[in-house]
Amino acid sequence: MNAPLIRNERFVQIGAPLLVGVLVLLVWQLTVMAFEVPKYLVPSPVDIGQSLVSDFPSLFNALLMTLKVTFLAFAIAVMVGVAASLLFVQSKWIEISLFPYAVLMQVTPVVAIAPLIIIWVDDTTWALTICAVIVAIFPIISNTTLGLRSVDPNLLSMFRMYRTSRWQELMRLRIPSALPYFFGGLRISSGLALIGAVVAEFVAGTGGAQAGLAYMILQSGYNLQIPKMFAALILITLTGILLFALMVWMSDRALRNWHESALKVEH
């Protein structure tokens, strides 16, 4: 019954990386203390923790702002991306004519066009959101399009034999076939939405009530509040990890019964 914890796969999966993290923090803390490195150069983990607590109100506000842009951008990227994919698979002509522009959007560095967008769009939240959408949308489009095309040709033959409408073919065959690809796209895109939001904030440099985590980092840098800078960085990273975990969980739930990626292999 009571197998040693070290044999428990789940425990090892969480415990091992956690142990590494704690060790790194410990070494970091001790090194900083031993060499008496000043806080404004390299803050110790304890300094950062203190900042997280004492600057919590302003950091939390900034986090909410960044989250708002991230989620808004992610949602728009998913909706517009899926719509574009559905359009692309309707005809080779549509895909040939429009796909290069999706690629164009992907390869243009967002920092290069963000200033323009910020000038054109008055509302800061929307300006930032648009930048983040541009960064996040491509994986959704390319993965979903690939998925909608990756249909078992024999199943497709069968559908054709029953003279199925395109709509039925889409609903019963193409969309389910595309799900694993779509979820793959979600994983990448969710992280990119966050990166897009942060990069856009950097470029916009929006302060005041609209300030996000990127602005916190900029501001703390100017003021040499390096522990706060690290605290903001940690919040961004945590957000990214949570987003990714959420996507993995969703994809596992949706695919666990049938797709290889979500199967628990029993030996």
Add this chain to the structure above:
Amino acid sequence: MTATKIMPLNPAPDPGPDTREPGTIAPRPVLQVSGVDKIYGNGTVALKGADLTVKQGEFVSLLGPSGCGKSTLLRIMAGLGQVTTGNVRWWEQDYGVVGSRGRKLAFVFQNATLMPWARVRKNVRLPLDLEHAGKSEDVEQKIDDALGMVGLKGFDNSFPRELSGGMQMRASIARAMVTEPNLLLMDEPFGALDEMTRNKLNDDVLKLWKEKGWTIVFVTHSVYEAVYLSSRVVVMAARPGRIVDDIAIEEPYPRSPNFRVSTEFAGYCRQVSQALERASAMGEDRDEERQP
């Protein structure tokens, strides 16, 4: 291109399914393939001058080396591929007639070709869903019957990956049966299965074929399977794919596993094997001809 909808009312009077006693009058042709050539886009001549008539109630096997065009011919018979020249008739009419009462067609692929995301029951009901059959008691009964006949009762809620290869193939056959097809086209359906399962499924298919009055065209590369099952074995040769022999297996049905060990069986197998060897030799001759 407009999708042809299956009309509930036939403008021409529908002679209906052939219900005449077998043996009294010559059975009607179900499939007529005449002078069919198939050249794929890349120039491969997959079929050259294929002529074949399949009559109501026959069990015809297509036998030949791999790459000789068996699947191509079967797909053409299912209306799934364009012919380059020649023509195909279904129940002495155009493809438009397929799907109407008494003229239903079903296809069983070499792989089970199930939807991995759908449970067995949903997979089996797919053709009915595609025909907009709804969810009446009658429909559910048909699905139950189909699952029962292939021995998958109680597996309604399993996912395909939870089934063995043989069971997946059974589900695939249940899906073909659920529409009560009149013509069943099977492309090496048991090629990937072990011999025990294969023999068992052979007997099951034979039984259903007799019970249901189906017409079956069955692709295989196994001489034994072809002889055991068929009333006729059609032998094909490769490069270009063509029909070279047509051998009647006159052993009466029902055939029991005893037939497998009889001298008649051995005799037929020898005859078919020799035809197959001749067919392969023809392919090789051509290869030699091509060399300088």
